[in-house]
Amino acid sequence: MSDIGNITTDIKPVISEPVKAAQKGSVSFDNAIKDALKEVSVVQNNADKAIEDFSKGKVQDIHTVVLAMEKADMSMQTLLQVRNKLLNAYNTIMSMQV
């Protein structure tokens, strides 16, 4: 029995570590998601503006426009993958046998 007691005291510090780590990073999960959404939205708006400016003739060089579009695409893909991963995790938990 004393051995088992030793094991639990050994395990404890390991378990409490991630909790501490989570507290250190003060940003909550939903805030992180919201911030990411905002940033993606900013990049998308930049791309929209670049296309608009180009069609109006304000911006003369095509590479600025294409690059803005590429940036928008990359951030959108990233967001999409995060969302997919999130939904997967949710579904996995929901379909768990109780």
Place this chain on the structure above:
Amino acid sequence: MEDMFLPLNVSATALEAQKIRMNTIASNIANVNSTSSPEGGPYRRKDVVFESYLYDESSVGVNISKIVEDERPPRRVYDPGHPDADKNGYVSYPNINTIEEMVNLIDATHAYEANLTLIAAYKDMYSKTLALTQV
């Protein structure tokens, strides 16, 4: 977020610089026969000077620090009937060698393409990393 676009931004500075270089090459080829210019005398061949600048601690962008005029003397052709001929009957043509300009043009095109390739490669790298989440 800006951090993941750094390679794209650095390549963009190079695309811009090569585009300006292309402008000067186009001007040089277009003005191969211009015997007069707003500054007086024949058109003088233009060239760009590239300059690197620190974009970020790990990234160095490029811009064009100045556009210089070639100091080589103009080409003298004897043509007394020409409106721009001097009193001895010689006309000063620009100091442009079309072959040299074509070589610069090919170089500029390839430099532009190299930067486009980098952008494509970076995007490919990025999407392949993202695809890891689907395994």
